[in-house]
Amino acid sequence: MKTIRWGILGTGRIAHKFASDLKLVKDAELVAVGSRSQKSADDFNKKFPVKHVHDSYEALVQNPEVDVIYIATPHNLHCENTLLCLRHNKAVLCEKPFAMNSRQAATMISYAKEQKVFLMEALWTKFHPHYLKMQEMIGEGLLGKVRAILVNFGFKPITPIPARLFDPGLGGGTLMDIGIYNVFIAMSILGKPDHIDAVMTPASTGVDEQCAILFRYKNGAMAQLFSTFSSNLATEADICGSEGRIRLTSRFYEPSSTVEFYNERVDSREIIPVAKEPGFGYQYEARHVNDCLRKGLTESPVVSFNDTLLLMETLDKIRDVAGIRYPADEVDGRN
Numbered sequence: 001m002k003t004i005r006w007g008i009l010g011t012g013r014i015a016h017k018f019a020s021d022l023k024l025v026k027d028a029e030l031v032a033v034g035s036r037s038q039k040s041a042d043d044f045n046k047k048f049p050v051k052h053v054h055d056s057y058e059a060l061v062q063n064p065e066v067d068v069i070y071i072a073t074p075h076n077l078h079c080e081n082t083l084l085c086l087r088h089n090k091a092v093l094c095e096k097p098f099a100m101n102s103r104q105a106a107t108m109i110s111y112a113k114e115q116k117v118f119l120m121e122a123l124w125t126k127f128h129p130h131y132l133k134m135q136e137m138i139g140e141g142l143l144g145k146v147r148a149i150l151v152n153f154g155f156k157p158i159t160p161i162p163a164r165l166f167d168p169g170l171g172g173g174t175l176m177d178i179g180i181y182n183v184f185i186a187m188s189i190l191g192k193p194d195h196i197d198a199v200m201t202p203a204s205t206g207v208d209e210q211c212a213i214l215f216r217y218k219n220g221a222m223a224q225l226f227s228t229f230s231s232n233l234a235t236e237a238d239i240c241g242s243e244g245r246i247r248l249t250s251r252f253y254e255p256s257s258t259v260e261f262y263n264e265r266v267d268s269r270e271i272i273p274v275a276k277e278p279g280f281g282y283q284y285e286a287r288h289v290n291d292c293l294r295k296g297l298t299e300s301p302v303v304s305f306n307d308t309l310l311l312m313e314t315l316d317k318i319r320d321v322a323g324i325r326y327p328a329d330e331v332d333g334r335n
């Protein structure tokens with residue numbers, strides 16, 4: 001089978017982790033990197049040697065030897081960078097949040113459809129063994145009816161604090177950076193909420209330093225979701241049903257998380273065995289993208305365009321309720 005040739009756009013923290021995990025993917029090769037500066041591209045190349053080192057994103061997307069590009073830039077650039085890749089017929093795996101708002105997401109998706117080029121949101125948790133085990137257990141009815149989901153995600157950024165965490169221009173704030181995982185996990189179990197309550201504490205820059213969300217469902221289920229940059233939290237998720245509870249231990253969105261099952265039928269607590277493999281956990285989504293490309297797909301059956309749009313629309317609604325706004329909203333004409 002043909003080796004899938006990857007390029008990475010942006011050379012920050014996550015780009016390094018992804019490059020490291022790509023080594024665990026059979027039939028994948030990291031062949032190129034693109035950076036805003038030659039120095040960053042060269043530094044990246046010292047750690048992860050690649051055939052092509054580009055000093056601009058434009059040069060990367062024009063490289064005929066690249067099949068697919070992983071976008072690892074700050075949130076505010078995801079739309080622009082994705083459109084650039086698609087314009088040059090490069091398949092795209094775009095980091096979360098997929099875009100700054102649902103309008104941008106819709107533009108990206110409709111352009112991918114028009115170009116008939118693969119595009120997927122890098123929602124890596126959806127491919128992790130612990131997450132799949134949790135879904136399987138819920139599907140088998142082990143929890144009975146899911147009535148509540150409680151998720152917390154919090155850390156205190158350490159100096160030097162990355163600009164993108166608090167800069168509104170870069171899409172800063174907890175909701176878009178970490179709260180998105182809380183929202184995703186609640187929706188992947190309970191679906192689209194019927195009612196959303198949300199409040200936030202603004203940082204000095206205006207972005208949300210803390211964000212508390214309550215999803216309510218017509219059947220009485222609820223999800224309570226909290227994200228913060230002010231405290232180091234357990235970063236766990238509890239999925240509570242009429243017959244039992246699953247706890248995804250810290251950090252619930254990473255493959256190192258453990259699945260604990262509290263079975264109320266027999267009053268027991270069990271740690272559910274889940275296969276682990278080395279790496280940070282980005283290899284799973286990369287393998288999926290490889291599979292999709294080999295099959296000639298332009299949309300992932302696991303992270304569908306509808307899933308991505310629904311998540312972005314829900315983030316928009318939460319932001320409307322909590323009062324979280326970005327310059328990108330003005331550019332797009334949202335009001």
Ligand SMILES: NC(=O)c1ccc[n+]([C@@H]2O[C@H](COP(=O)([O-])OP(=O)(O)OC[C@H]3O[C@@H](n4cnc5c(N)ncnc54)[C@H](OP(=O)(O)O)[C@@H]3O)[C@@H](O)[C@H]2O)c1
Nearest residue numbers: 010011012013014015035036040072073074075095096097
């Ligand atoms: N899935 C996950 O687990 C996970 C974890 C962390 C982050 N992320 C996502 O990945 C994205 C990048 O996060 P990160 O932590 O890697 O960020 P980062 O360390 O700040 O790196 C971002 C890179 O984007 C490029 N860039 C372009 N314009 C920039 C600007 N105006 N300011 C700063 N950087 C700019 C830079 O690369 P060049 O200078 O080389 O162009 C920079 O190194 C975010 O959207 C984040 O949500 C996902």
